[in-house]
Amino acid sequence: MKRIYLDHASTTPLRPEVLEAMLPFLKEQHGNPSSIYGEGREARKALDRARDRIATILGASPREIIFTSGGSEADNLAIKGAAFALKDRGNHIITSAIEHHAVYNTCRYLEKHGFRITVLPVDSYGLVDPAAVAAALTPETILVSIMHANNEIGTIQPIAEISKILKERKILFHTDAVQTVGHIPVNVQELGVDLLSLSAHKFYGPKGVGALYVRRGVRLDPLIHGGAQEHNRRAGTENVAGIVGMAEALVLAALEMDKEIERQRELRDRLISGIMERIPHTRLNGHPEERLPGNVNVCFEFIEGESLLLNLDMQGIAASSGSACTSGSLEPSHVLLALGLPHEIAHGSLRMTLGRGTSAADIDTVLEVLPGIVDRLRQMSPLYDADAFCKTH
Amino acid sequence: MYSEKVMDHFTNPRNVGEIPDADGVGVEGNAVCGDIMKLWIKVEDGRIVDARFKTFGCGAAIATSSMITELVKGKTIEEAMQISNTAVAEALDGLPPVKMHCSNLAADALRKAIDDYLAKQKGAEENNG
Numbered sequence: 099m100k101r102i103y104l105d106h107a108s109t110t111p112l113r114p115e116v117l118e119a120m121l122p123f124l125k126e127q128h129g130n131p132s133s134i135y136g137e138g139r140e141a142r143k144a145l146d147r148a149r150d151r152i153a154t155i156l157g158a159s160p161r162e163i164i165f166t167s168g169g170s171e172a173d174n175l176a177i178k179g180a181a182f183a184l185k186d187r188g189n190h191i192i193t194s195a196i197e198h199h200a201v202y203n204t205c206r207y208l209e210k211h212g213f214r215i216t217v218l219p220v221d222s223y224g225l226v227d228p229a230a231v232a233a234a235l236t237p238e239t240i241l242v243s244i245m246h247a248n249n250e251i252g253t254i255q256p257i258a259e260i261s262k263i264l265k266e267r268k269i270l271f272h273t274d275a276v277q278t279v280g281h282i283p284v285n286v287q288e289l290g291v292d293l294l295s296l297s298a299h300k301f302y303g304p305k306g307v308g309a310l311y312v313r314r315g316v317r318l319d320p321l322i323h324g325g326a327q328e329h330n331r332r333a334g335t336e337n338v339a340g341i342v343g344m345a346e347a348l349v350l351a352a353l354e355m356d357k358e359i360e361r362q363r364e365l366r367d368r369l370i371s372g373i374m375e376r377i378p379h380t381r382l383n384g385h386p387e388e389r390l391p392g393n394v395n396v397c398f399e400f401i402e403g404e405s406l407l408l409n410l411d412m413q414g415i416a417a418s419s420g421s422a423c424t425s426g427s428l429e430p431s432h433v434l435l436a437l438g439l440p441h442e443i444a445h446g447s448l449r450m451t452l453g454r455g456t457s458a459a460d461i462d463t464v465l466e467v468l469p470g471i472v473d474r475l476r477q478m479s480p481l482y483d484a485d486a487f488c489k490t491h
Numbered sequence: 492m493y494s495e496k497v498m499d500h501f502t503n504p505r506n507v508g509e510i511p512d513a514d515g516v517g518v519e520g521n522a523v524c525g526d527i528m529k530l531w532i533k534v535e536d537g538r539i540v541d542a543r544f545k546t547f548g549c550g551a552a553i554a555t556s557s558m559i560t561e562l563v564k565g566k567t568i569e570e571a572m573q574i575s576n577t578a579v580a581e582a583l584d585g586l587p588p589v590k591m592h593c594s595n596l597a598a599d600a601l602r603k604a605i606d607d608y609l610a611k612q613k614g615a616e617e618n619n620g
């Protein structure tokens with residue numbers, strides 16, 4: 099059976115061109131970039147070129163890019179690094195209720211170390227209100243961290259608007275752009291942020307590598323102490339093959355971005371409207387327009403997400419859910435709860451994230467099999483009374 | 492993650508539905524946690540002759556519901572009361588540890604259905620007496 103992979107927000111397959119670019123550094127080109135002899139110089143050259151390419155695409159200068167082991171490390175370095183470096187100036191940090199756990203739990207950790215965290219609510223579409231950011235600022239505020247686009251519901255935040263407010267007050271602004279880099283235009287000057295996290299495997303690069311953009315002049319305490327790599331901000335021999343692969347993947351993504359945005363948006367909207375037409379008692383989660391081109395997130399009332407995913411998997415479709423059973427905890431997704439959804443509805447969520455390999459035929463297949471699966475589970479559900487609904491709706 | 496038996500009962504659940512003239516009905520779990528089981532039993536001469544269920548929940552919740560309807564059929568009320576959540580999980584060749592607590596409620600739903608049956612019996616006896 100042909101598999102249909104609709105979980106690109108979770109991870110993406112490595113592009114063959116990216117693997118090709120990486121291979122020499124996994125094989126014959128084994129040098130350490132910090133060594134002064136030929137092999138080391140070759141590795142250094144590759145690293146510098148990758149840094150230049152990534153900086154150019156982001157609108158940054160090469161010295162402002164710090165390579166990390168991925169998005170989670172970049173988020174940790176940005177938040178803990180800035181908090182500890184600025185602790186003499188204040189102890190207040192502002193974030194939102196729908197951040198990725200890499201941001202959310204890092205803030206929770208800082209709370210135990212004497213920092214005060216304000217978690218801003220979002221509206222029913224998942225949007226943070228820039229006025230609420232302004233209202234939450236205190237003389238003690240040292241950092242604001244609000245994600246560029248949400249990984250579950252795809253809502254894109256008004257980052258440029260928020261950064262204008264923060265610039266006036268000279269408060270550091272971090273954004274987790276793990277879901278946007280390589281998918282929609284991300285330019286650190288236009289966004290006006292001081293810190294920005296990204297992760298290679300979200301845009302068809304390798305796993306285990308990411309980067310943090312750090313605006314010139316921003317002070318950060320390192321998380322990893324050791325050698326002088328990354329201008330003393332992140333010790334450890336660089337993941338040369340991974341970094342080269344990340345740069346290649348980002349360049350390739352930039353080249354096809356306009357075309358892919360348009361193509362995926364069309365497929366996304368077709369999938370959303372197809373679901374809404376075919377399946378009653380369904381709601382769209384996230385913003386209808388301010389939304390990642392590949393993100394579809396819906397809740398089906400009266401059923402639970404894990405049993406939905408198992409049924410889809412049996413039909414060859416890979417997707418994800420915000421139900422408690424799939425989050426590995428007893429609570430459904432904190433993002434869906436932050437939108438104001440009741441628990442029982444949040445349990446019935448389904449996220450399908452499209453990618454460059456997703457075709458119109460894939461969308462048609464999903465629209466063929468999904469209504470039957472939902473109906474079968476509803477027939478089994480004690481919460482669903484089809485006859486009663488026929489009478490009242 | 493799930494055993495073959497769990498997947499079998501999840502894919503082809505036995506005895507889904509309601510018993511309109513059931514002798515006992517039990518509900519366990521709640522929608523907030525994401526698992527609700529409703530179980531109907533039919534009793535003749537002190538034996539459970541039919542059991543059906545409807546479940547809102549994950550794969551484990553559906554499989555345990557299906558399994559318990561198989562386990563109780565033909566059992567006396569006394570025998571059925573001995574069935575534990577652990578026994579249901581064992582009959583399915585085990586459940587992942589995280590599922591043992593939240594999604595393994597079938598025996599509790601059965602107990603409530605039996606309690607409902609016994610209460611109705613008692614009520615009938617009192618009315619007759």
